[in-house]
Amino acid sequence: MILKMFILSFVVFLISCSSDDIVKKERKELYGIYRDLAKKSFEAVPAESSSRGDIRKTRRWLSKFNQPIVLISSTDFKNQATLIALGNNKEKLTWVSADGISLAYDQGILIATRGYSQDLYSLKYKSPEDLFKSPTAFYNKVHRYLNGENRYDDITFECKGKKIPSKTIQILELELTIDRVIEKCENEHYSYKNEYDLLAGTTIVIVSKQWISPSNQYFLTYNMYAFQKI
Amino acid sequence: MGFIRCLVFASFAASIINFNLTQKIIASEFEDTISMNSFGMPGDIDLPLATNLPDGQFSVSSSVFGGTIRVNLSFQILENLTGAFRYARVPGGGYNGYTWDRSFDLHYLMFKEKYIFPSVAFGLRDFIGTGIYSGEYFVMTRSFGPKLKISGGVGWGRFAGKNTFNNIFGRNNRGYRDVGRGGTLVFDNIFSGENSPFFSASYRVNERWQIISEFSSDVYSRETSSPKGFNRKSDINLGIKYSFDPTLTVMATLMNGDALGLTVNLGINPKNSPYQSGTEPAPMPILQTKYRSQDPKSEKEIMTESRRLLALEGIELKALKLFQNHVEVGIVNRRYLNVSQMIGRVARILSLTTPSSAKEFQINVIEFKSNLVVSEITMSRESFEENELKFDGPENLLGSVTISNSNKLFFDHYKKKGNDLSWSFYPYLDVMLFDPDSPIRYHIGAELSGRYKITPLTSISGSLRKPITGIMDEVKRGPKSGLPNVRSDFMYYHRDIGSNLFINFLTLDQYLKPAPYLYAVVNVGLLELMHAGIRAEIIWKNNQKPYGFGLDAAKVQKRDTLGNFNLKNEHYSTYLASIYYDLPKDWIVKLDFGKYLAGDLGSTLSIKRSFNNGWEFGAYATLTDVPFSTFGEGSFEKGLTIKAPITWFTGKKSKAVANAVIRPITGDGGAKLNLSKDKYLYNTISEYDTKKIHDNWKRVFR
Numbered sequence: 063m064i065l066k067m068f069i070l071s072f073v074v075f076l077i078s079c080s081s082d083d084i085v086k087k088e089r090k091e092l093y094g095i096y097r098d099l100a101k102k103s104f105e106a107v108p109a110e111s112s113s114r115g116d117i118r119k120t121r122r123w124l125s126k127f128n129q130p131i132v133l134i135s136s137t138d139f140k141n142q143a144t145l146i147a148l149g150n151n152k153e154k155l156t157w158v159s160a161d162g163i164s165l166a167y168d169q170g171i172l173i174a175t176r177g178y179s180q181d182l183y184s185l186k187y188k189s190p191e192d193l194f195k196s197p198t199a200f201y202n203k204v205h206r207y208l209n210g211e212n213r214y215d216d217i218t219f220e221c222k223g224k225k226i227p228s229k230t231i232q233i234l235e236l237e238l239t240i241d242r243v244i245e246k247c248e249n250e251h252y253s254y255k256n257e258y259d260l261l262a263g264t265t266i267v268i269v270s271k272q273w274i275s276p277s278n279q280y281f282l283t284y285n286m287y288a289f290q291k292i
Numbered sequence: 293m294g295f296i297r298c299l300v301f302a303s304f305a306a307s308i309i310n311f312n313l314t315q316k317i318i319a320s321e322f323e324d325t326i327s328m329n330s331f332g333m334p335g336d337i338d339l340p341l342a343t344n345l346p347d348g349q350f351s352v353s354s355s356v357f358g359g360t361i362r363v364n365l366s367f368q369i370l371e372n373l374t375g376a377f378r379y380a381r382v383p384g385g386g387y388n389g390y391t392w393d394r395s396f397d398l399h400y401l402m403f404k405e406k407y408i409f410p411s412v413a414f415g416l417r418d419f420i421g422t423g424i425y426s427g428e429y430f431v432m433t434r435s436f437g438p439k440l441k442i443s444g445g446v447g448w449g450r451f452a453g454k455n456t457f458n459n460i461f462g463r464n465n466r467g468y469r470d471v472g473r474g475g476t477l478v479f480d481n482i483f484s485g486e487n488s489p490f491f492s493a494s495y496r497v498n499e500r501w502q503i504i505s506e507f508s509s510d511v512y513s514r515e516t517s518s519p520k521g522f523n524r525k526s527d528i529n530l531g532i533k534y535s536f537d538p539t540l541t542v543m544a545t546l547m548n549g550d551a552l553g554l555t556v557n558l559g560i561n562p563k564n565s566p567y568q569s570g571t572e573p574a575p576m577p578i579l580q581t582k583y584r585s586q587d588p589k590s591e592k593e594i595m596t597e598s599r600r601l602l603a604l605e606g607i608e609l610k611a612l613k614l615f616q617n618h619v620e621v622g623i624v625n626r627r628y629l630n631v632s633q634m635i636g637r638v639a640r641i642l643s644l645t646t647p648s649s650a651k652e653f654q655i656n657v658i659e660f661k662s663n664l665v666v667s668e669i670t671m672s673r674e675s676f677e678e679n680e681l682k683f684d685g686p687e688n689l690l691g692s693v694t695i696s697n698s699n700k701l702f703f704d705h706y707k708k709k710g711n712d713l714s715w716s717f718y719p720y721l722d723v724m725l726f727d728p729d730s731p732i733r734y735h736i737g738a739e740l741s742g743r744y745k746i747t748p749l750t751s752i753s754g755s756l757r758k759p760i761t762g763i764m765d766e767v768k769r770g771p772k773s774g775l776p777n778v779r780s781d782f783m784y785y786h787r788d789i790g791s792n793l794f795i796n797f798l799t800l801d802q803y804l805k806p807a808p809y810l811y812a813v814v815n816v817g818l819l820e821l822m823h824a825g826i827r828a829e830i831i832w833k834n835n836q837k838p839y840g841f842g843l844d845a846a847k848v849q850k851r852d853t854l855g856n857f858n859l860k861n862e863h864y865s866t867y868l869a870s871i872y873y874d875l876p877k878d879w880i881v882k883l884d885f886g887k888y889l890a891g892d893l894g895s896t897l898s899i900k901r902s903f904n905n906g907w908e909f910g911a912y913a914t915l916t917d918v919p920f921s922t923f924g925e926g927s928f929e930k931g932l933t934i935k936a937p938i939t940w941f942t943g944k945k946s947k948a949v950a951n952a953v954i955r956p957i958t959g960d961g962g963a964k965l966n967l968s969k970d971k972y973l974y975n976t977i978s979e980y981d982t983k984k985i986h987d988n989w990k991r992v993f994r
Contacts, residue, residue: 081713091942095942164575166577208991210564212630277568
């Protein structure tokens with residue numbers, strides 16, 4: 063009896079269908095969730111990688127893009143995505159990936175994400191100009207998240223920004239001299255260290271490592287736009 | 293069969309492995325299942341503790357020992373108030389030596405532990421029902437360090453079986469309670485009869501393990517006098533709890549020195565969404581006018597582009613009209629449970645597609661099934677764009693937003709494009725609970741649903757079902773006597789339909805909007821499985837007010853038990869007036885009064901706790917002029933309701949919800965028609981209320 067029930071239910075579920083596109087779409091998404099869950103259950107635990115600078119992209123690779131892009135990556139370089147600029151609201155740029163993730167930056171500072179479960183909904187931050195120009199700065203930052211009940215969860219940090227002497231990094235087969243700004247923020251429960259690599263003598267962020275949220279942790283951002291000829 | 297067994301074991305093993313048993317448990321402010329006892333309430337093993345569960349926690353738990361099986365649904369109603377509904381198999385009784393019993397509990401935490409003072413709570417166990425578990429208690433709990441907890445209390449009723457002493461309130465005689473009919477509140481017995489003390493101690497070995505000992509005063513007289521029960525050899529209960537994570541705890545027990553037991557406690561909290569703010573794709577970002585093409589576009593081109601972009605978001609654009617200073621659109625929300633988020637997405641697309649001369653967006657929301665224009669939301673374009681990435685963006689924007697009932701009655705630019713027919717073919721699950729012969733009865737089958745729109749406001753909708761497997765057609769108990777069988781003979785329908793194809797419903801639906809605040813529907817045909825006829829509902833709803841009024845009347849004839857077009861010669865009528873009130877702090881109250889299906893006059897009070905993400909937990913009770921003795925078992929109509937949004941479980945945008953009604957007893961007194969949920973207007977109209985939009989406004993830029 064149980065076997066019959068199981069098989070028949072499964073068959074009915076498999077052949078279920080609808081004329082409604084929305085219903086079809088939602089069904090497809092539901093299948094996707096089950097598929098991902100099953101995949102995740104049997105996947106091996108990924109090895110941790112801590113080194114920075116493992117992003118190996120070439121100028122030839124970049125030349126394939128005919129619109130401005132940024133590259134984002136997890137700190138272990140296992141998840142990477144190329145994003146294109148779709149939004150510009152008073153010079154705050156919003157970059158969107160093909161699978162519907164978006165990140166908004168104010169002159170290199172990540173101020174919002176959309177499409178991750180614990181999104182950075184908005185950010186109260188020090189003006190990028192002030193942060194990148196001063197040798198040392200003390201200020202507060204507030205990371206705002208939406209919780210499961212659509213209410214705000216704010217996390218307030220006390221931060222210290224410090225510019226460290228110029229050094230060279232390699233990106234797109236180029237050796238660049240950069241100024242690095244280290245931003246250390248902490249509160250009772252969390253602490254993080256953001257790094258902004260600025261084109262030497264400017265406030266243009268080329269590469270950054272920025273903390274998003276307790277569950278998403280850090281993202282690396284490579285501002286490929288700075289190297290594109292469009 | 294061997295393969296299926298392997299599959300089940302493999303799935304079980306995979307889920308156990310996935311629990312990451314070696315990892316540390318992170319304490320959760322949302323779920324706590326280690327603090328629950330075998331009654332699904334705050335406690336150790338059998339006894340209560342003066343603690344509470346996290347606000348909003350919904351728990352399902354089950355315990356088995358010495359012939360007893362308990363299945364508990366509990367809910368942390370308020371921060372200090374816990375409620376539970378229980379279905380238990382108790383040794384001793386007429387069903388193969390057992391009694392199947394339903395009961396309700398309440399537990400109130402009066403004071404929390406502070407300084408040297410212990411926490412104090414009192415509770416009522418089985419205060420509505422047959423009274424088999426009936427008892428009351430006061431309990432105090434004190435922690436000694438982070439690991440040791442000691443509790444002591446005084447109990448009445450079931451808690452006063454051993455080591456008794458005189459009632460501390462002087463009420464030594466506990467009245468007799470009619471175990472046969474049950475379902476009533478017996479306040480006279482509360483805190484009456486002799487008292488007994490009880491004690492418990494628990495020690496938390498680490499985050500996962502806890503050991504417990506109880507000195508119990510419950511003599512389990514019913515259970516120990518039955519051959520299906522156990523022997524009570526001692527006053528001591530011993531237990532060990534293991535917490536997989538805050539949402540799942542397992543407890544092994546030795547009850548009264550004789551019976552080994554096992555309890556599983558599961559808890560979820562609607563506030564603790566696994567996907568937090570959701571994983572649906574990002575919205576279209578704002579691109580300021582100066583970065584866009586300045587070529588002028590016709591209204592038709594703008595409409596086409598807007599429709600395409602909105603369709604990607606799951607929003608259907610029905611109409612777009614450009615005026616000198618504003619743009620007006622009519623949209624159908626198909627995928628967003630959260631209306632504020634949907635409004636934000638519409639505004640983003642309009643900001644991209646419409647000329648900058650449109651300073652204001654006027655968004656008319658058209659209800660999908662009825663085609664009625666429900667609400668009108670207007671907002672300043674400048675304010676929307678200005679606040680997109682601001683820290684307090686949603687709050688700043690709200691000042692420029694107005695929400696009102698739309699003056700438009702229905703969407704009349706409807707053009708027939710061959711999509712007037714919609715259908716779906718899906719499996720269905722029908723569940724019937726609390727039959728002592730088989731406590732869970734079900735039918736699994738296939739359902740073909742369809743809807744054909746004759747005019748924008750008139751449609752024919754129907755559902756054909758084919759049971760494939762299940763045991764709902766094997767109900768042995770017959771209907772109740774004393775009242776016309778308008779509902780309690782439901783088993784005849786399942787029995788006679790068996791595994792045959794049947795018409796679940798088939799109706800002609802006419803929607804109307806006579807005035808901006810008035811909405812109406814008339815349904816004619818086979819309204820539901822048991823009744824056919826005509827039904828009309830009219831509601832008054834100003835979406836800026838938290839309240840609304842409704843009138844629902846029907847004249848019906850009983851359907852044949854085979855689920856075909858034949859009707860029985862049994863005629864009934866019903867009319868009910870309703871008041872709806874959306875209280876502050878997430879409580880929704882509904883009061884119905886009038887004539888119910890069986891001709892009885894009375895009233896239904898429903899109260900629901902709603903969460904901003906769409907979850908709802910509620911309870912209702914109907915009292916009519918039918919005496920409890922005539923109603924029969926259960927005494928009066930009552931039940932629990934749960935509404936769970938699918939998006940909470942998937943993180944994807946979806947308006948789909950799962951509804952459950954847990955009705956301990958199905959009787960004829962206080963019976964209503966049971967049409968599909970979407971045919972009750974208030975549910976769909978109130979979705980676009982100012983309050984609901986404001987409560988979720990923070991999501992406008994998500």
